[in-house]
Amino acid sequence: MKLYNYELSGNCYKLRLLMSFLGVDYETEAIDFYPGQKHKSPDFRQINPLGQLPAIEDNGLVLRDAQAILVYIASKYDADGTWYPAQDPALLGQVMQWLAFADGITATASAARLHDGLYYSHIDVEAARKGAHTLFRILDEHLFFAEDAGQAWICPSDQPTIADIACFPYIMLSEEGGINRMDYPAIRRWCDRFKRIPGFIVMPGIFPAGPAFEKPAA
Amino acid sequence: MLHSLYQQWFPIASSTDLVPRHVYQAQLLGREFAVWRADDGYVNVWENRCLHRGVRLSIGINDGRELKCQYHGWRYTNRTAGCTYIPAHPADAPARTICNNTYPAQEAHGLIWAGEEANGPLPDLGAHANGIVLRPIPVHAPAEMVETTLQSYDQDILFFVQPCDSDHCIIRGIAKPNDDRTVLLRQHSFALGELRDQVEAHAALVEAPARYKPVIARVAEDFIDIPTLTKEGRTADLPVTITAKDIIAKGIARLRLEPLKCALPTFQPGAHVDVHLQNGLVRQYSLTNGPGETDHYTIGVKLEPDSRGGSSTIHALNLGDNLAISVPRNNFPLRRDAVETILIAGGIGMTPLLSMARALNVQGLPFAFHYFVQSDAHIAFRQEIGTFADAATIHKGLSPEDTSTKLSEILAEPGPARHVYICGPGPMLDTAREIAGRTGWSDTQIHFEYFKNNTQRNTSGSFKIELARSAMTLTVPEGTSILNVLHENGINMSSSCELGACGTCRCTVIAGEIDHQDVYLTDSEKAAGNAMMTCVSRARSDRLILDI
Structure with missing residues (x-):
């Protein structure tokens, strides 16, 4: 598999995360998003006419859109079927619901980060930040009640799903767009749990978590 | 307001x-x-x-x-x-x-x-005591405005509004x-x-009040570098009480010391405190605590058969007895950047190494803990050692020859980023020092802590000390230490063991030939001739210029 990749892209990071969790081998081709704007070049638009990262090529299949690629990789390479629980309609519905929510996070929190960090001056950054806070309030309340019911992840499964992966990067990078997460304690705790998933990898701006608490042996 | x-x-x-x-x-x-x-x-x-x-x-x-x-x-x-x-x-x-x-x-x-x-x-909290804590709700509005609005909310809920800033607060409610x-x-x-x-x-319709301006204390310039040693002398600033005392091995008492007022100061692995006893004696004991164990200090004290009143007095202490101790000092600091740390303990010399091993163990850094004891009955702090699993090896009842052979095995391979810390009886340390020198360990990789200085000390001869920064010249008479002369003349110099073992009274020497009589400095430090222990070392030349 080949990933058209940009190191600072949260959407590319979603795929690097899932492939690391699943232990899938892949190669990358670096696309110079900034300052080269190579994702808008004629060469890359033949791979993705939308001129957006990420995209993959796997055995002749070309696929774009981070969420779509998460569905593809999880369906194809996760033997346990926990990341994309296709056999459980109620759970799958919720996964898809939160994948759509993750698109909203990209449209707001990621947009504010592009404005502050990568000179996307045409973006209305105040509207983007406000939109991100609205979504974060909803997710924080959701995670508070999930925790209260003994559930660690966004969807009611014992295992994390691709919904967690889809939401994680642009939440974790939100401060680069001037979006403070102090008001979202349940989101902050979920971020710690996410970082402790075996196989977790970092990207610039995202730090690893410390060791988890283990009850001392009696 | x-x-x-x-x-x-x-x-x-x-x-x-x-x-x-x-x-x-x-x-x-x-x-x-x-x-x-x-x-x-x-x-x-x-x-x-x-x-x-x-x-x-x-x-x-x-x-x-x-x-x-x-x-x-x-x-x-x-x-x-x-x-x-x-x-x-x-x-x-x-x-x-x-x-x-x-x-x-x-x-x-x-x-x-x-x-x-x-x-x-x-x-x-009245009827709300131990009630149900509601999910906190952050609000981007002044706390007073939120408090006013809450007056028309469900009266069964007790509310507190946390003023994060002048325009931002969090509603925290408690239900019965x-x-x-x-x-x-x-x-x-x-x-x-x-x-x-x-x-x-x-x-959003009213003008936001000015933000609160908390006082942010300036960070001292000193924090950029490591400050020099503290200046106070041998003082006992901390009153503590004994809250647990048990005999954990043959002749070894473990004492748990808790503060009588205020909190205990920060310590690091390798640190020791001076314990001031009722009979006027002052003794040094290493802290055995693990990282973050900051509500008490634990020391291990061996009853010395030839005790001059130190260990025997401590062994006679009881629960609830009060003691005065110094703040912790660390002249045996532990590096955490070694590819492997080898800790070699002889008898009660295990105490500083125990604290080191506990820190390395918690951080998941590679280490080996070698503990030489006379017999099974002499093994102290068994429970703590148990947590080191395979990293701990206990060597029981070895003769001096076998100890030397074992030390040669442990020290066989000097490596560029391997560090060795040794504490134990003088003869064992001397053997280790000799083996380390022979196998090619550098002075900077092998760290010794002696608990006493068994070398025969010579206090004969008088000489002058010139204090470069204090613009004073003093005479050190025969039979008196430099440290005593400094203290007699009102110059503060920290000290602890006053036997040339702990390293507290280290001083930089600008000129003059030093007669080293301590066991703290390494051979290369002694040869370099620019530092000395003022409690025991003296001058070979007529005068020393000290950086004091």
Whole structure:
């Protein structure tokens, strides 16, 4: 598999995360998003006419859109079927619901980060930040009640799903767009749990978590 | 007005926000806090910035005992917030003055309460005591505006509004105990969310008040570098009481010391305290504590058969007896950047190495702990050693020859980033020093701590000392130490063992030939001739110029 990749892209990071969790081998081709704007070049638009990262090529299949690629990789390479629980309609519905929510996070929190960090001056950054806070309030309340019911992840499964992966990067990078997460304690705790998933990898701006608490042996 | 708010207690988190190994981010009256619960349950409320470069500690790592800054890895310990390790200065013990700001905190009724300078009792919760803590609702509006709006809310809920800043607050409510907890939580989370939207819409129409300006203390220039040794002499500033005493091995007593007033200062692995006894004697004992164990000090004391009144007096002490001890000093600091650390302990010399091994073990750094004892009955701190699993090896009942052979095996392979720490009886240390020299270990990789100085000392001959920075010249008469002459002349110089073993009274020598009589400096340091132990070492030349 080949990933058209940009190191600072949260959407590319979603795929690097899932492939690391699943232990899938892949190669990358670096696309110079900034300052080269190579994702808008004629060469890359033949791979993705939308001129957006990420995209993959796997055995002749070309696929774009981070969420779509998460569905593809999880369906194809996760033997346990926990990341994309296709056999459980109620759970799958919720996964898809939160994948759509993750698109909203990209449209707001990621947009504010592009404005502050990568000179996307045409973006209305105040509207983007406000939109991100609205979504974060909803997710924080959701995670508070999930925790209260003994559930660690966004969807009611014992295992994390691709919904967690889809939401994680642009939440974790939100401060680069001037979006403070102090008001979202349940989101902050979920971020710690996410970082402790075996196989977790970092990207610039995202730090690893410390060791988890283990009850001392009696 | 701000000043009166500083005196108050405010809830700044729910107890359930402080899950293990997490750092919670809070704000009160404009000041940001990093809030974290240690594995022993203690709740730390600290200023949310690293003393080094100001990075928020709320993105740091809570390892259950210490908080590590993400930026350059400075470590701050549970309770005291003192810095215990600076990776860029691996060979040095951070000065005690490197300590983060802490704030008063209490945990009660499912909430964490704090305040800038809070004092006095917590508010009386009446019928709401131990009620249901509602999901906190942050609001972008002044606290007073939110409080006014809440007056028309459900009167069964007791509300506290946490003023994060002048235009930002958090509604924290407590409901009376109720069977339908989850229903109640959901209902109020929604209703308070609606209330928030209203208040925020209203707040958007009025001019936002000026932000609170918390006083941010300037960080001393000293923090950029490692400050020099403290200046005070041999003082016993800390009154402590014995809260546990047991015999843990043949002739070895373990004492748990807890403070009689205020908190105990920060220590690092390798540190020792001076224990001042009722009979006027002063003895040094290493702290055996693990990282983050900051509510007490534990020492191990061996009853010496030829005790001159030190160990025998301590063994006669009882529970509830009070002692005066010095602040901890660390002249045996532990590096954490070694690819492997080898700890070699002989008998009661295991105490500083135990503290080191516990720190390395918690951090998951590779180490080997070799413990030489006379017999099974002499093994102290068995439970702590048990946690080291395969890293610990106990060598029992070896003859001096076998000990030498074993030390040769352990020290067979000097490596570029391997470090050895040895503490034990003089003859064992001398053997180890000789083997290390032969196998090619450099002085900078092998670290010794002697608990006494058995060398025959010579106090004959008088000489002059010139104090370069004090512009004084003093005479050191026969039979008197440099340290005594300094103290007699009102010059502060820290000291501890006063036997040339601990390293506290180290002094830089600018000129003159030194007659080294200590066991603290390494051979190469002695040969370099620019440092001395003022308690025992003297001059070969007529005069020494000291950097004092």
